[in-house]
Amino acid sequence: MTAEFAVILPAVLLILVAVLAAMQVAGEQLRLQAATSDAARLFARADPRASARVADAVPGATVSIRRAAGLICADARAPTSLGMLSGLTLTASSCALDDSS
Numbered sequence: 001m002t003a004e005f006a007v008i009l010p011a012v013l014l015i016l017v018a019v020l021a022a023m024q025v026a027g028e029q030l031r032l033q034a035a036t037s038d039a040a041r042l043f044a045r046a047d048p049r050a051s052a053r054v055a056d057a058v059p060g061a062t063v064s065i066r067r068a069a070g071l072i073c074a075d076a077r078a079p080t081s082l083g084m085l086s087g088l089t090l091t092a093s094s095c096a097l098d099d100s101s
Contacts, residue, residue, distance in 0.1 A: 024082050029090050032058045032078050036092040039063055040074040044096040050074070058090075071095040 035057035042050035043065055054063045054076050061078035073095040080088040 021082055025080055025088065028058060028078070028080060029092070032061060032076055032090050033092040033094070035061070036063070036074050036076040037094040039076070040072060040094040040096040043074055044072045044099050067098060070098055072098040
């Protein structure tokens with residue numbers, strides 16, 4: 001093994017770990033966004049399973065609801081739990097037509 005290889009190997013491994021962690025965070029963000037979209041539609045139909053949908057999809061997520069101009073919107077927040085990226089908070093928002101009125 002040459003000295004150059006011994007120096008570059010830790011850097012390559014660090015970059016690989018960072019890329020994999022970023023991919024996991026992106027996947028979690030996609031799950032949160034999809035669950036928030038489902039929750040907005042369920043809240044618009046007054047379905048009681050709306051909050052549980054987000055909590056099931058992304059553990060630790062919280063949902064808040066707001067109404068505006070004939071829309072019902074769900075806003076979700078979830079902390080990440082991925083080692084060196086555990087300090088991030090993911091957010092997602094989605095709106096649907098309010099069918100309850």
